Amino acid sequence: MDKIAVVILNWNGVKLLEQFLPSVIQFSAGATIYVADNASTDDSVNFVKENFPTVQIIKNTANHGFAKGYNDALKNVNAEIYALVNSDIEVTENWLQPILETFNTEKHTAIIQPKILDFKNKEYFEYAGGAGGFIDKFGFPYCRGRIFDTIEKDEGQYDDNCELSWASGACFFIRSEVYNELKGFDESFFAHQEEIDLCWRALNEGYVIKYNSGSTVYHVGGATLSQGNPKKTYLNFRNSLLMLVKNLPKKGLFFVIFFRMVLDGIAGIRFLTQGKFKHTLAILHAHFSFYCISLKYIRKRKYFQIKQYYTVKSIVYLYYIKKVIVFKEIFNTNQNIKN
Known part of the structure; x- marks a missing residue:
């Protein structure tokens, strides 16, 4: 070997x-x-x-x-x-x-x-x-x-x-x-x-x-699918939901997924205001695909899921509302990151 x-x-x-x-x-x-x-x-x-x-x-x-x-x-x-x-x-x-x-x-x-x-x-x-x-x-x-x-x-x-x-x-x-x-x-x-x-x-x-x-x-990045490709938007949004179904701890599972889907909807509206109609359709397609196969992914859940899987509650809120754009502004000390 x-x-x-x-x-x-x-x-x-x-x-x-x-x-x-x-x-x-x-x-x-x-x-x-x-x-x-x-x-x-x-x-x-x-x-x-x-x-x-x-x-x-x-x-x-x-x-x-x-x-x-x-x-x-x-x-x-x-x-x-x-x-x-x-x-x-x-x-x-x-x-x-x-x-x-x-x-x-x-x-x-x-x-x-x-x-x-x-x-x-x-x-x-x-x-x-x-x-x-x-x-x-x-x-x-x-x-x-x-x-x-x-x-x-x-x-x-x-x-x-x-x-x-x-x-x-x-x-x-x-x-x-x-x-x-x-x-x-x-x-x-x-x-x-x-x-x-x-x-x-x-x-x-x-x-x-x-x-x-x-x-x-x-x-180089983007050599296969560029950041602006609607197919990439579809895969990212669909796969994020599937990943949550598989790996979230049981407590709060449905709330987190529901709130995530609301945030996805806001993202879709934002794409619309930017004239990126194909990306809005990609999000809708991602959600429809998720509905069709979510039960299959529930069956993939394991017995144990770690409870503290995240480091901040909402990076979307910090970035778009609080205007925190640099990682060190979130963690200005290393106390929240295991060395």
């Missing part, structure tokens, strides 16, 4: 592989590198074979998205640690060593995220994960370094190691035994929020999720 496997999920991303795979190969000594191809119709597979013969290729039978794409691919990977890396990630020298040291010394730590900066503007954190993720009471995610659309400059303010609520799927390290115990990503999600759901399930099982600032990567 390998110690660590770097697995890059690809779909029609030959240009991204050409640009970013060399840094992964250069700085990942000791790791086995895989490209898991989601039935691409471009020249991705042949390109990797011809130009990077040391990289192993896994061919999935169809494009099943992020969740099932990784679940299928990882059945073919035998390693203690999975490093799931987007194809638009540039890694840096020594990016693996701090992560492996944490796994070696902290046996209850199951999932780790590095510092994720913006490839296009390398002094700033990147939207997808920043310096690690948290959620509020109603399931809205936010990051150290990014709250909604406000991105912070990296000035060393998050050069630490701390516990998280979730780690970004853009660069996601997980013990293989934990991944298998949790049965991987929820394939019904297809893409978006699946890593938050997996992390929440890990927390419910007593595992620890960490951020490690000693490892840095740069992420």
